[in-house]
Amino acid sequence: MGRIVLDKLGKRFGVVEALRDLNLEIADAELIALLGPSGCGKTTTLLMLAGIYKPTSGQILFDGVAVNDLPPQDRHIGMVFQSYALYPHMTVFDNIAFPLRLLRRPVDEIQRRVLEAAALVQIEALMDRRPSQLSGGQQQRTALARALVKQPTLLLLDEPLSNLDAKLRVLMRAEIKHLQRRLGITTILVTHDQVEAMTMADRIAVLRDGLLQQVGTPDDLYYRPANTFVAGFIGSPPMNFIPAQVETTDGQVAFAAEGMRLPAAEWTAPHLARRRGGPVLVGVRPEDIRLSLVPGESAVQGRILDVEPLGRELVVAVTVGRQVVVAIAEHGFAGKPDQPVGMFVPPERIYVFDPTTESAIV
Amino acid sequence: MEQVTIPAGQLRRWRTPQEVAALAQRARRREVLTQTMIYVLLTLISLPIVVPYLWLVAAAFSERVSYGIIPSGFTLNNWRFLWVANLGFVSGTAGRLPNIWQVVANSLVLAVGTAAIVVVVSTLAGYFISRHGFSRRAGFLKGALALQAFPGITLLVALFILLRSLNLLNSMLGVILVIAALHLPFALFVMKGFFDGIPWDIEMSALIDGASRLRAWYTVLLPQARNGIAAVAMFSFLWGWTDYIYVLTFVLRRSSWTMALYLNSVIGEYRFADYGLMAAVGVFYMIPSLLFFLFTQRQLLQITLGGTKA
Structure with missing residues (x-):
């Protein structure tokens, strides 16, 4: 199960209020996008979910249990960073195996699960390469395999497609969506690209200056925008x-x-x-x-x-x-x-x- | 909208193939000339540095050095200090040189000990300063920098008194601590620079993948800072290996001599300078430095001191 509730979640950095009173419920196996321009608080929200930042107010509930004080390693989360954040000194295999090795799984199980995860994203042939020997798309697939290998209850994607060229982006969009649906993992996607959010997400939460503007299906946002910000953000060229x-x-x-x-x-x-x-x-x-x-x-x-x-x-x-x-x-x-x-x-x-x-x- | 036309006569004419070939050849010739001049200039500048080293190596294997500069006649006799124990012209034990291998062992203890302390402390501290904001961090960094700018010689007397009160006089540990402390700021800045260069994302990723803070530091960050660690290790080894003044001041026993003191006594204690012996000891003394530079050039080039982001 991966039901997430954000209850009046807030984050301050000194005098800067990065996020204010965010209320959001995310159903199990749902793919929700946090959409907004840079500085709107979407990445802050993601890092709070990951346990890197601690909320200054409100609560994060995983399946009804508050996890505010749980460190990242105990949250059972997979995350793909915009930069992919692959470990440059490890091979693709070791990168994907890293989370399992930390869980002290037996060697044969690690071997099997790494290969399964690699097969999911079709990189079985690259296992001995280092990240520097991979193309952008291959790095992204490796990062995805590493995030999925421990079968997380929650998958976080931080601008996963923004470093890919336009053609590859369309392909990976479809692939990630397909994988997410097949594996049934609750997924939160952070993006500033409305097309990415509209095409991939079941629901979209639009943020601006740390405030939630509207939550809804892509159709809701397109046909029934709550305000001029959402109306202007969704659709291209803009309204x-x-x-x-x-x-x-x-x-x-x-x-x-x-x-x-x-x-x-x-x-x-x-x-x-x-x-x-x-x-x-x-x-x-x-x-x-x-x-x-x-x-x-x-x-x-x-x-x-x-x-x-x-x-x-x-x-x-x-x-x-x-x-x-x-x-x-x-x-x-x-x-x-x-x-x-x-x-x-x-x-x-x-x-x-x-x-x-x-x-x-x- | 207004139409803008360029009169035909004002358009630049494209050059003929002959003109293009001539221009290309001129460019090639100019490039060769520039390259040659750069090499000549660099060679000239390096000469004053390279020639003494060449003389040193030549003299170490020569029978005589005529007029103090021209070596002649091949011999290994200058290297006798390696197999003749207690070499010396002067009668009595005071004028005799200690066993070279004891001296090498002392130097190695000093150099490795310094390197070990500097590497461990600067790696941990560099990481902490790079990643954690704490109050007075800027002040701390400035202080460290000021300490580096301080000539250690001025502290000799104070350090002597300090070591005496700590009962560390005459011990290698005392010298190791002094050299490590005086050079730590530099090592700290080097390591901070390396950790600054490792993206936060990678560390966060390790935490989310299930690593503890310490585990992430050890398995993900340290391997990426290994060039920095190598450079700091090498430098601090050489600081220990080449130190003269602190050993001379704080270590009074002849049995604790290091290579620098040994070399000094070869120069100073003979009535007539034995240039051959001196050169051979000098070459012997240089070997670790040469080996280190040979194998760690790549790592050395990676050093950046980075900004004092605070």
């Missing part, structure tokens, strides 16, 4: 935020901004009624915007600032008034810089945030 005013004409609610007027979805009207005339922050994802080069067809008129071809699609920056809105156009879009362009946003795909609290309104 457009447009300052606007709530207007009501003939019972129709719309958002008015410089050079544009976006009708709101009907079901949102009751939520927006009391904000009539007040400022809101309208969020629109680039992939939800449809561009049209036919004049007069769309409500919002802008001018193309720049076009970035990405192969399958194009990222188009459009100026509307003084605002720049980024949109994604499908392959074949013929717009050129300086050309006028029309934009259409489906009302049900508009996110609305409070400009002062930055929380989602509907």
